[in-house]
Amino acid sequence: MRVTVSWLSEHLDAAALPASVDEVGDAFVRVGLEVEEIHPAPEITGPLTVGRVDEIEELTEFKKPIRYCQVGFEDGRSRGIVCGARNFSVGDLVVVSEPGAVLPGGFAITSRETYGHVSDGMIASAKELGLGADHAGILVLPPGTAEPGDDAMPLLGLDEAVVELAVTPDRGYCFAVRGLARELAVSTDADFTDPVTRVRVPQTDGDAWPVRIDDTGRCPRFVVRRVDGVDPAAPSPWWMQRRLLAAGMRPISLIVDVTNYVMLDLGQPLHAYDASRVTGTIAVRRASAGETLRTLDDATRTLDVDDLLITDDSGPIGLAGVMGGASTEIPALADLGADARVDVLLEAAHFDPAGIARSARRHKLPSEASRRFERVVDPALPPVAAERAAQLLVELGGGTLADGRTDEGGVPAVDAVRMPLSLPDRTAGVAYPRGATARRLGQVGCRIELDTGADGQGQVVATPPTWRPDLRQPADLVEEVLRLEGYDTIPSTLPAAPPGHGLTGSQLRRRAVSRALAEAGHVEVLPFPFVAETVWDAFGLPADDVRRRTVAVSNPLDAERARLTTTLLPGLLDMLVRNRSRGTEDLALYTLGQVVLPHADPAPMPDPPVSRRPTDAEYAAIRAALPAQPTHVAVVLAGDRDPRGWWGRGRAAAWSDAIESARLVGAASGVELRVTKADHLPWHPGRCAALRVGDWIVGYAGELHPKVVEALGLPARTAAMELDLDAIPLTENLPVPTVSGFPPVAVDVALVTADDVPAAEVADALTDGGGDLLEAVRLFDVYTGEQVGEGKHSLAFKLRMRAPDRTLTNEEANAARDAAVAEATRRHGVTLR
Structure with a gap:
């Protein structure tokens, strides 16, 4: 506004x-x-003068219409000015920027030769003068506004912000x-x-026009006032045009300008009909299926049964609260005779805001009227606004007020709101002056009554004004008092921080996990948290997979992705594709976030009233109805994990890097993850590992299935990992690593076993058999070939042994090695190579 x-x-x-x-x-x-x-x-300097157009010469030899105008002033001066606008005639008053003037934007005016003539200045438009955005034509002043030669600066109000x-x-x-x-x-x-x-609204006898409201819920009130014999050629006074321009509206004609001016001044949208084009009773009703309406913008619109219409005997003549129809609009001056007069019907109505908002959006037809109606217009305004517009048409357009006023419907009742007088003080923590509550509520238009009550506690009974439909409960009244007394008067006091232990264990773990992944070269991203149903087909999930059971979002940001995700991978893979499309090929992305896992048989969500606190039973029912929302961590890798350079060709990211990312998460969480073979979509069945804490699976890692890679447009051999962080036992006090002052003993062993035995299971057997002296087991080589036989492979491990209190002897180290190998032989039938 x-x-x-x-x-x-x-x-x-x-x-x-x-x-x-x-x-x-x-x-x-x-x-x-x-x-x-x-x-x-507007920053304007130099001579800005009112001039009268004395002569217009049409220059027809150019591609576009050009005029050479002689503009005269009271002192006998005259200037020849070239102008391309065509919305003025001989005798009109215009604003001339004379040579030496500087218009807004530093546009200096000089005499210059153009189109074969010397243009001695410029005839200015409203936009060029900084009065508005309209550049359709130059600014024409109403007759009698000024005399040629007058200074235009004070006349136009160019000194006003x-x-x-x-x-x-x-x-x-x-x-x-x-x-x-x-x-x-x-x-x-x-x-x-x-x-x-x-505005005096006189009593009248009879109706100005017959009106019938068929849908009183959508149109509680409809007022019609008639003005006969309005001169459509009468100009709008400059003071009215200036205010319309300042408000961002273009002056059009007296009748239109009057309705817009009253709307801006009072807040009530109005519509003017040509009474000679309205036939029979005006009815307010819903549209029928298949009905059409040609609106004032000359577009024919197919109506919806939810649309509210203004109709007469000929059919729809307006889309209520949004835009009028072309069949009853006031004719243009070109279509009327020189001395023609127009009988005008002024409509001022009150409409349901939600219905107007739906119609305006449905037809993509926002208007100044709909903007106001959808925010609620004062239902007491229609007769006042209609009378004010009628008076202006009589005064400025030479019309005559017809007898009668139609006023169908009425003002809906407004309920009083009862509130303790001390409630604003208690809410703000401020002792307001005595009487402040009643005074402030009275300033916003409430009718105030005070009630001491039987208990001696003061109560204020406030009846909100008709233009404040938002005041419906004590909290609304409190907000008004606090707003008008000043939010800056409410003290800002930081509450004392209660003693505690800082971050919780889960918060510390989450930070440790994020830091460990970032330090290992992964980049954190925040993917879109919603998914489409089609992503599960791309993942190849069977119809009964629990990950397909998702929760719908009631008002989604993206209609195509309207489900809460059960895994972080869809969003993370989207981020991978997006980054690669922008030229980044080597990527290691990670994210931490919650997923939503609804119950198989979800309980109904209770809806306790807001007038009281929920009971313990209601709290328990709400918690039971909520789906599980564990925190997951996920990683995706593509391209090179080790960059190429002068030192070598680099190394592509593989399934092993995804497993290593999982090990990092486990180490940061204070646990050592066990890696076992798995077959779990969307991973490749031969390159997928289950990540376990003990025997409990907490996630998966490996290379994605080739069909998934193809369906999602991913680079070949994309690897991924996802862990349920909440499923990992929370260790409040992580063990402090000890540093031994004694040297380790490293022993290499090569074990031959069947090639279907995972190396991780052999490593677990070595760890369990080595006892306390075995500090670490690391696989450093895998060999297959004739020397180990068909269907077998050789796994080379480095065993590191150390005692915390002494230097190990060779005998002790060999004994620990033999025990480790013996356990691997017992479990998997390995043989030393």
Whole structure:
């Protein structure tokens, strides 16, 4: 909403207004309104003069229409100016930027030769003068506004700034100068005069036009006032045009400008019909299936049964609250005779905001009217706004008020709200002055009654005004008191931090895991947390896989991805594809986040009332209905894990790197993961490992299945790992590593076993058999060939042994080695090579 300070000052004590426009903006901020921008007065210097167009020569030899105009002034001077606009005629008053003037943006005006003539200045448009955004034609002043030769600067109000405010949906009354002036008056303690009280709505006999409301729920009130014999050629006065321009609206014609002006001033959208084109009773009803309407923008729209229409005997003549129909619009001047007069029907109605919002969005037809209706318009305004517009048409357009006024429906009842007088003080923690609550609620328009009550505790009974439908409970009244008393008066006190142990164990583990992966060269990303149902088909999951059982998002950000994910891999793989599409080929990405695992038979979610705290039983039912939401960690790898360079060709990421990432997570969590062979989609069945804590599987790692890689457009041999971090036992106090001062003894053993025996299982057997002296087991070579026989492979391990209190002898080291090999032989039938 854009408004000038002079317009605001008409409705309040101008002497109490701040001296500068910046202080006006600060005053709005104090009462909770957001100032979008303050548009300063246009920077114009030099001569800006009113001139009269004396002569127009059409230059037809050019590709586009060009005019050479003689513009005269009162002192007999005349300037020849080249102009391409065509919205003015001989005798019109225009604004001339004479040579030496500098317009906004540093645009200097000089005499120059163009189109074969010397253009001695410029005839200015509203946009060039900084008055608005319209550049369709030059600015034509209404007759009698000024005399040729007058200084145009004070006439145009070019010394006045414009305040632009962002109005939130719950403050629809601020989409009018009336509402903004009220807020400014409260902020500055100025006297406010409601412009509604200045409009006298006389009693009339009979209806101005027959009206029938078929859907009173969507249209509680409909008012019609008729003005006969309006001169459609009458110009809008400059003061009205100036205010419309400042508000960002283009002056069009007197009838349209009057309806727009009243809407901006009071907040009630109006629509004007040509009475001669309306036939029979005006009815307000829902659209029928297949009905169409040609709106004022000359588009024929197919209507929905949810649309609310204004109709007459000929059919739809308007989309209620959004846009009128072309069949009953006021004719253009070109279509009327020189002395033609128009009988005007003025509509002022109150519509259900939700229905207007749906229609405007359905037809992609936002309008100034729909913006206000969907934020709720004061239902008491229609007769006042219709009367004000009618009076302006009589005064400015020479019309005559017809007898009668149609006023169907009425103002919906407003319920009073009862609130303890001390509630705002208790909520804010501030002792407000006595009477502050009643005074502030009265300033926003509430009718106040005080009730001491039988218990002696003061109560305020506030009946909200019709323009504040958002005041429906005590909390709303508290907000108004706190807002108007000033949020800056509420003390800001940091609560004392209770003693504790800092981060919880799970928080520390999560940080340790993230740090370990980052230090190992992985990059953390935040994938999109929702998935599409089709991703499970790309993963090749069977129909009964539990990961397909997901939770739907009621209002998804992406309609195609509207399910909460049960695994982190879909989003992480999307990030892999996105990064590769932008030229990054070597990637090691990781993420930590929650997944949602719904129960097989979910319990219904209870819906306790907000008027009280939920009971223990309700809390328990809510917790039981919530799906499990464990924290997972996932890694994906593609491209080279070790970069290529002068030192060598590098090494591509493989399934072993995904398993190593899992080992890092385990080490950071204080556990050692066991790696066993597995077959689990979307991993490759021959290159997939189950990650275990003891015998419990906590995740999987390996190379992705080739069909999954193809379906998702991934690079060949992409590897991935995912762990359920919450399934790993939480160790509150991780053991401190000990450093021995005694040297280790390293022993290499090569064991031959069947090639279907995993190396990890052989390593587990060596670890279990080696006892306390065996410090580490590392596989460093795998050999297959004729020397070990068909169907077998040789696994070479380095065993590191150390005693914490002495230097090991050869005999002790050999004994530990033999025990380790013996256990591997017992479990897997290995033989020493």
